[in-house]
Amino acid sequence: MQQRSENTERFQIDRLQQAAFGYFLEHSDPVTGLIADTALAGAPASIAATGFGLSCYPIGVERGWLSRGDAARRVVATLRFLAQSPQSRHRQATGYRGFYYHFLDMRNGERAWQSELSTVDTALLIAGVLTASAYFCRDDAVEGEIRALADRLYARVDWRWALNRGDTLTMGWRPPGRFLKHRWRGYSEALLLYMLALGAPEHAIEPEHYAAYAEGHDWIPVEGRPHLHAAPLFIHLFPQAWLDLRGLADRPMRERGTDYFENTRRAIQLQRDHARSNPGHFAGYGEHLWGLSACHAPRGRLRLRDGRQQRLFGYVNRGAPYGPDDGTLVPWAPLACLPFEPEAAQASLVHMAKSYPELLNEGRFPGGFNPSLDGGGPEGWIDARVVGLDQGLVVMMIENWRSGLVWTLMRGIPAIRLGLQRAGFDDGWLRQGEGARGNPPASSAKG
Template identity: 70%
Template sequence: MLHFAPNRDIVLIDRLQRAAFDYFLDYSDARTGLVADTSRQGSPSSIAATGFGLSCYPVAVERGWMRRRDAARRVLTTLRFLDGSRQASDRHATGYRGFYYHFLDMRTGERSWNSELSTIDTALLLAGVLTAAAYFSGADPSEAEIRSLAARLNGRADWAWALNRGDTVTMGWRPPGRFLKHRWHGYSEALLLYVLALGSSTRPIAPETYGAYSTAHEWLTIDGAPHLHAGALFIHLFPHAWIDFRGIRDKGMREAGSDYFANTCRAIALQRAHAEENPHGFSGYCRDLWGFSACHAPKGWLQLRDGRRQKLLGYAARGAPFGADDGTLVPWAPLAGLPFAPDDCLEGLSHMLAHYPALLSDGRLPGGFNPSLPGGAREGWVDDRIVGLDQGLAVMMIENWRSGLIWELTRSIPAFSRGLRRAGFEGGWLAPGVV
């Protein structure tokens, strides 16, 4: 999968990938293995960030950043904690019905911030659990225990219960017994969720649920070609972090003559085109500075550098070409986009670091920045948080570009291939006889 790039680019990418991985060493709890949502002091754990971290340990071993036994020990710590944590319907538990609360106390694992029992964040966690288990395939007792625990954790997620007698999966549940009213219906990061829910060997959902989910997909015609629309970049990228969508197609993609990989390539091109057009006249926007996704920012009416007043959205899912846009960008976009548009992303990364060098803190990129807002430097407003999800996505996508490691691992996991086939995916590496 390696794309040949100038040596200076590979050296830079290696440095940024290593720094992003080190987030999971610096911001995880030694006893529970849980990973902090952000670098802010006192941040609770995000179970999704924990799932990304579990997927990144194989990268660290292959890149020589950690010894295999040390990485296995850290994975085992996390899986043992998750396996032994309390599953109950009260508000102080860690999870229920095999699902986990979105945010957990780093040290105790108890529910934090009155968060919901999250189906999508549990899916991201389980994807990491399964990926780690696929990598640690040796005969060593610790690696055998990783595989045993992973199978048990994945098997106890009651996906059928999460339907709440409906035809699509609910977004979550709150104690003592109330499902959230919203469901995963229409193109979203829940593509990964449906693959794992369909692929469960113990409590799966029926194939018809995937059809109910996909009926709400929003298809657009862009330059005469069908495009499955989602404005925010993370929606396109999260499923790709684990699943190699090149050449495999569900019913909708077969009818469109496309696949999810090509669709994401197009989504990145649309984001770059929006930044170049810059319809709102924000500072810095160009084809080499883009990235519209979910991130934090100030909230309320603020004065921009050019004197205009602009409504800032706070935490919001920004998107392009048809989404919220208040001048705030995610700087991790060119790293996470490398498998899809490597030349464009390398140029974008070079441009961003040349023009906004203060974005880097300990070699890591922040959750977001807004160069249209007044600030001490060209960067304008810069988020003081390093976000675990962003760091994990960067590590995994860089590695998928460099070696295809994560995609190779998940192609070998029955839960992934079974779920894709039950969703109606065909072709490519799913074709009979293809390894």
Template identity: 70%
Template sequence: MLHYRSNTDIVLIERLQRAAFDYFLDYSDARTGLVADTSGAGSPSSIAATGFGLSCYPVAVERGWIRRPDAARRVLTALRFLADSRQASDRQATGHRGFYYHFLDMRTGERTWNSELSTIDTALLLAGALTAAAYFCGRDPNEAEIRSLAARLYERADWAWALNRGDTVAMGWRPPGRFLKHRWRGYSEALLLYVLALGSSNRPVAPETYGAYSAAHEWLTIDGAPHLHAGELFIHLFPHAWIDFRGIGDMGMRSARSDYFANTRRAIALQRAHAEENPHRFFGYCRDLWGFSACHAPKGWLKLRDGRRQQLLGYAARGAPFGADDGTLVPWAPLAGLPFAPDDCLDSLSHLLAHYPALLRDGRLPGGFNPSLPGGGREGWVDDRIVGLDQGLAVMMIENWRSGLVWEITRSIPAFSRGLKRAGFEGGWLLPVSLNRKRFTDQNMQ
């Protein structure tokens, strides 16, 4: 699936991917191994960013950016801390029932920002731990301990408890004992959560929970074909960072004669079409400048560079074609979309860097920008922070496009395959190796 159009592509992508990985070297705590949510001063750790970081170390080793023993030690630091940190129902604990609070103090690991015990962010953390464990498979004692700790962390998560006597998983819980009212029902990044919750050999949820989750999916007809809708780009991308959905279908996708990979490719096309249409006449929008997802922005009524007043949404989940749109874009979209639409994303990346060069800081793209707002240059308003989730997603998706490394690693993890099968998925890399290779050889020859 890798397709470079020139040596310039190779050099550029390598430079951006390396800089994105270096975020995890620059913004992790040496004692706890926890990764900062953002590059902002005093930022707490995000357990989701920590999970992305754990998944990026195999990429860095294979690319020669860090020595394998050094990477293993960094992974082991984080897993030891997480395994030994206090699990309790009080407000200062690190986690409870095998789940972790969304934001933790970088140095102590205690809950911060009054955050919730997050089921989805714990899923992202555990996906990272399992990925690292599958990669560090050698006889070295540190690598053996990585595998042991990752298994312990995964099996400790009480997914059945997280149902809170309902038919779908609750989004979170707050101490001393109150579940959030919202549940993971309908298409979302929780696709990955349900795979892990179903794949647990210790405290899994029943397959019926996936049926309840997917029964609320919103299907649209786009150009005469079914499309599973989610406006925000990250929803489509997060599960793909770990799972190769080419040729894999659950019951809904099989009925639609599609798969989540093709659905995500279509979502990217819809985002580009919305930017080209530009119904709100925002500055810079075109087929090569797009990216509607969750990100920060200013909040309130502000004057745009063309004199109009526009309500800015602050932190919000922006989406297209049906979703919030206040002129704010995520610049990492072309990097994360490379496995699905490489030519389009390379064109978009070239356009972005040619017209908005000041976005790059230390080789990394910020969390968001709004070129319709007045600013020091064409970039307009630019988030002054680098976001850990964005950097991890960029590293993983670039690598899945370049080599398929992360997908090959997760294919070997029983929890992933077991969870997909219990959810009713068939095909793709769930097939025996020989049949799977023949399937994609045949597809590539068409």
């Protein structure tokens, strides 16, 4: 009976991973290769979602959902477009100095929504470019072009310019020539940004800039041990969708006797503890229903199903501890946490399948839901958005749990190793000398 239950759970995870992967087939432009921010009609492309998609195509090949040739053609179309699209100070350009605007028109790549030239979203894009380049390593014309274009795109990003004469990287820039006032200082998803900027073949920043970023970390005590705090889950998860940080520690982590992987496990535990204690008395919260992160929700004071009035925050970085919480949860959290807490994640998936059967949208989890609101069913309010970033994170984290494919690919990229080393990381696979650029065989996938 236990074996049957395990097989059922594995089948459910297989289906969820394949459905999430399908987002990138259904919501990409056939000419530009750009991927939509959400599944809503008319949504612009997100360069971050495009980066996730580029990382997911190799997974689709390994799982048999897409042929290698089809995947390579999708990747090369995207990289050609990125390489050839306008890079200038013009307000409608696709990018500038190797960076890209956060949102782009799906069909022509022009800047959308007056968005910023985003440093961190460009990093997510470049991470996807490098993942695809590492996977498509065969000696043929298309895969050779993928590698050449990837090298070109990475080399032209002017990371030093994004410092704007400061000690940390800026969050972005707006035309015709104004940097955003905020900088990436303190623990955030920009951990990946700094690794790419430190290891870059051109325009690399110096280790002193990473040290300045790390000086802003917020350490809190948890059960007598130091924890690097970030309330929203995505901050812990996004960099580790690509970076295998098991056993790796930089100076701040070494001084406290821990590493980023274990720190993420504690962050998940803190979220589960918050859901169990449920200080806001929200519906559904408990051991098997948790997950606070950045997501959309209604905004304003609304009546909950128990009669209370509750302020809803709209789009905000929800989190625990010390983060805003209005009863809105991200249902993709357990899937994204599988590499860190597989038993808790699988138990949560079983619970959600039984208790909230209407959550899935074409087999995919929405951006968020709030069971405390009266929506006609136990799910309460369900976000109409299916979000590209969420789907990519789900596909990649399931695969890292199953086979470690993305982690293996990234370990083999010299720039990733260099970036980690220049940031002061040591131990783990860095100490063991693992990683050789190449394509893991299909047999490497488990389950």
